[in-house]
Amino acid sequence: MFGALGGVLPLRLGGTAENGQTAAQHARACADLLAVYRTAPFASWNYTKSGGTVTITSYIGRNGVGLAHAPAANVNGTGDVTFRWVDASGNPYHVYENELGELIPFMLRTADAATPSGATARKATVTVAANSVRVRTFAGSGSGAAVDTTTTVEVWGDPFLATRAIGDYGGDLEKEDSETEGRAPYAAHILRELQEQRGTAYTTTPGRLVDVENVALARFLAATGPRLAEKLRANATPGRSDERLDYWRRYLAVPTKPGEPRWRTRQKLAAHYRVAKGATREEVTAALEELLGDIFVSVSWDEGASLSVPPTPTYWPDINPGPAASSLGGGAWLSTRAHLFVLVQIPAGLSVGEFLTAMNVDMPQLLDRMLPATKTFGWATSDGFILDGDPGSEIASASFLDFDGMGEA
Amino acid sequence: MAVTPTGSPAWTRTVSHVHYGGNTDKANYLGRGAIDPITDVAAEEFSRQACDLASVTRTSPFAVITLLHNDGPAAAPTIESVLMMTGVRLTSYAGDAAPTGFPSAARNGDGHCTITFSASYLDDYSVTGSFAPISGIGTGHGADFVDVTVTPSGSTVVVRCFDQSGSPLANIRVTIRVW
Numbered sequence: 386m387f388g389a390l391g392g393v394l395p396l397r398l399g400g401t402a403e404n405g406q407t408a409a410q411h412a413r414a415c416a417d418l419l420a421v422y423r424t425a426p427f428a429s430w431n432y433t434k435s436g437g438t439v440t441i442t443s444y445i446g447r448n449g450v451g452l453a454h455a456p457a458a459n460v461n462g463t464g465d466v467t468f469r470w471v472d473a474s475g476n477p478y479h480v481y482e483n484e485l486g487e488l489i490p491f492m493l494r495t496a497d498a499a500t501p502s503g504a505t506a507r508k509a510t511v512t513v514a515a516n517s518v519r520v521r522t523f524a525g526s527g528s529g530a531a532v533d534t535t536t537t538v539e540v541w542g543d544p545f546l547a548t549r550a551i552g553d554y555g556g557d558l559e560k561e562d563s564e565t566e567g568r569a570p571y572a573a574h575i576l577r578e579l580q581e582q583r584g585t586a587y588t589t590t591p592g593r594l595v596d597v598e599n600v601a602l603a604r605f606l607a608a609t610g611p612r613l614a615e616k617l618r619a620n621a622t623p624g625r626s627d628e629r630l631d632y633w634r635r636y637l638a639v640p641t642k643p644g645e646p647r648w649r650t651r652q653k654l655a656a657h658y659r660v661a662k663g664a665t666r667e668e669v670t671a672a673l674e675e676l677l678g679d680i681f682v683s684v685s686w687d688e689g690a691s692l693s694v695p696p697t698p699t700y701w702p703d704i705n706p707g708p709a710a711s712s713l714g715g716g717a718w719l720s721t722r723a724h725l726f727v728l729v730q731i732p733a734g735l736s737v738g739e740f741l742t743a744m745n746v747d748m749p750q751l752l753d754r755m756l757p758a759t760k761t762f763g764w765a766t767s768d769g770f771i772l773d774g775d776p777g778s779e780i781a782s783a784s785f786l787d788f789d790g791m792g793e794a
Numbered sequence: 795m796a797v798t799p800t801g802s803p804a805w806t807r808t809v810s811h812v813h814y815g816g817n818t819d820k821a822n823y824l825g826r827g828a829i830d831p832i833t834d835v836a837a838e839e840f841s842r843q844a845c846d847l848a849s850v851t852r853t854s855p856f857a858v859i860t861l862l863h864n865d866g867p868a869a870a871p872t873i874e875s876v877l878m879m880t881g882v883r884l885t886s887y888a889g890d891a892a893p894t895g896f897p898s899a900a901r902n903g904d905g906h907c908t909i910t911f912s913a914s915y916l917d918d919y920s921v922t923g924s925f926a927p928i929s930g931i932g933t934g935h936g937a938d939f940v941d942v943t944v945t946p947s948g949s950t951v952v953v954r955c956f957d958q959s960g961s962p963l964a965n966i967r968v969t970i971r972v973w
Contacts, residue, residue: 402812402815402817403817403819403820403821404820404821404822404823404837405815406814406815406840407815408797409798409799410799410813410815411815412798412799412800412919413800413801413809413814414814414815414844414847415799415918416799416803416804416917416918416921417803417804417809417813417814417917418847419918420803420804420805420854420879420880420918421804421847421850421851421854421879423877423878423879423880423882424855424856424857424858424877424878424879425850494860494875494877494884495858495860495874495875495877495969496933496969497931497932497969497971498933499931499933508934508939508941508958509933510933510934510935510936510937511933511934511935511969512935512936513935521936523939523958524958525941525958526958527958528958529939529957529958541858541877546882546884550918551919556918556919557797558796558797558919559796559797560797561797569823573824591825679920730894731893732881732895733878733880733881733883733893733894733895733896736882736884737885
């Protein structure tokens with residue numbers, strides 16, 4: 386809802402096509418912004434090389450627009466230049482400052498280059514290092530010899546390419562229009578009431594002194610009245626909490642990582658909050674769904690077909706000895722009935738680091754607390770193997786860690 | 795209940811500012827504009843945001859892929875990094891063992907491979923959008939002349955690397971952009 390009565394940030398989703406943004410529209414904006422963020426270059430620039438001189442004529446980058454933000458050029462030879470970002474003292478740097486004043490470490494991932502101008506065919510190649518790119522240019526036909534020319538370079542590389550999520554833009558799979566202020570803000574109702582109370586002797590023309598006072602009063606009453614009550618209600622549970630997130634983090638004793646985004650903290654707290662409802666199947670499943678989001682596939686227990694016939698491996702000295710190979714020794718017992726199996730997947734938008742943090746840090750923190758001491762748990766992707774096998778040789782070699790399961794292409 | 799975003803995913807190139815809440819008649823509620831520009835977003839500013847987001851969404855590449863042709867011994871190309879609208883993969887993988895959600899690559903000959911995409915992909919809200927490459931650009935890596943061509947065909951793009959005389963080049967690393 387936009388405008389003086391409803392448009393004060395935070396934006397409340399809802400409204401009409403003429404004066405609002407709905408949850409569905411906001412979701413589309415989050416998804417598309419994330420999509421273009423992933424493939425947009427870190428920087429592009431044009432340069433002309435002539436002998437020992439390289440002239441950068443334009444520069445557009447995530448670190449800024451203009452030649453002041455461009456990398457330094459070092460001539461290696463004919464048609465051969467290395468570009469490297471350096472600080473004022475000429476030292477290489479891997480950090481840039483964005484428009485919010487945040488210091489962002491970056492590493493180049495890939496690059497391309499083309500020779501856009503001139504009447505003669507040219508070709509360019511690139512060689513990428515962590516904070517530099519080497520560009521070589523050649524005659525496009527005939528000898529293919531190195532030549533100096535005008536070239537455009539594009540590079541990709543940003544530390545957040547793999548970790549940005551819709552939550553960073555306020556997106557959430559459960560986002561919905563505001564039931565209270567989505568159509569009309571509290572302040573609008575109160576303003577109308579004030580105008581009615583004051584009667585026709587007082588102007589309602591926008592911008593006049595009386596109207597300004599009425600608007601200010603309406604916004605004040607809306608903020609201290611219904612909005613405050615709604616805020617209290619929202620902060621009463623961690624899943625909708627904002628200002629009180631830190632309180633919930635301390636109260637539920639949920640560890641967080643330095644720099645962890647607030648949406649992720651909220652997700653974890655909401656999952657831990659379910660512990661209070663007990664370790665029922667429904668609550669465990671719901672808590673895992675809440676914690677893991679798109680990672681989560683299913684949970685299962687191996688119960689066997691009959692209560693009196695425990696599934697293998699089950700080993701319980703004197704009661705149900707089971708196969709000796711299943712004995713842990715020392716009188717300990719085990720049963721797959723007491724083991725929670727969590728099937729997961731790695732979504733394409735998630736880095737391996739984020740995935741492993743969710744599985745090996747966040748999930749154990751939740752399940753250690755939620756499940757009874759007699760219950761163990763584990764996770765796997767696909768068929769249960771974490772390492773992937775080379776599909777050409779089945780189990781002969783473990784190949785890339787892509788969590789696709791053994792032997793799958 | 796999960797939210798369903800308006801419109802279709804970015805790579806269908808069908809987006810307009812309306813999908814983000816933009817409207818040519820967008821106006822502040824009851825005509826009352828922003829009071830404090832530090833705390834408020836006015837309808838005019840939001841409209842610009844929606845319009846600009848739609849414009850970059852329409853022109854951004856779907857994928858930026860860096861791959862290494864494996865021509866001696868012959869094997870599927872190694873995909874070294876993939877920046878796709880649907881996700882980022884910075885750990886390399888064999889072209890014939892593509893992780894879920896990322897393209898595969900098959901070797902056709904020296905410096906010649908076919909990259910295969912899915913016919914559709916899911917966005918971050920699990921909305922399906924069909925995809926078929928419409929164009930591509932490629933650049934070779936390294937110290938020597940490389941001419942790279944990228945030819946879309948159905949759900950694939952065919953990448954070829956040549957030297958200055960037009961002969962295929964082996965074991966070349968290339969970066970391609972696909973729209």
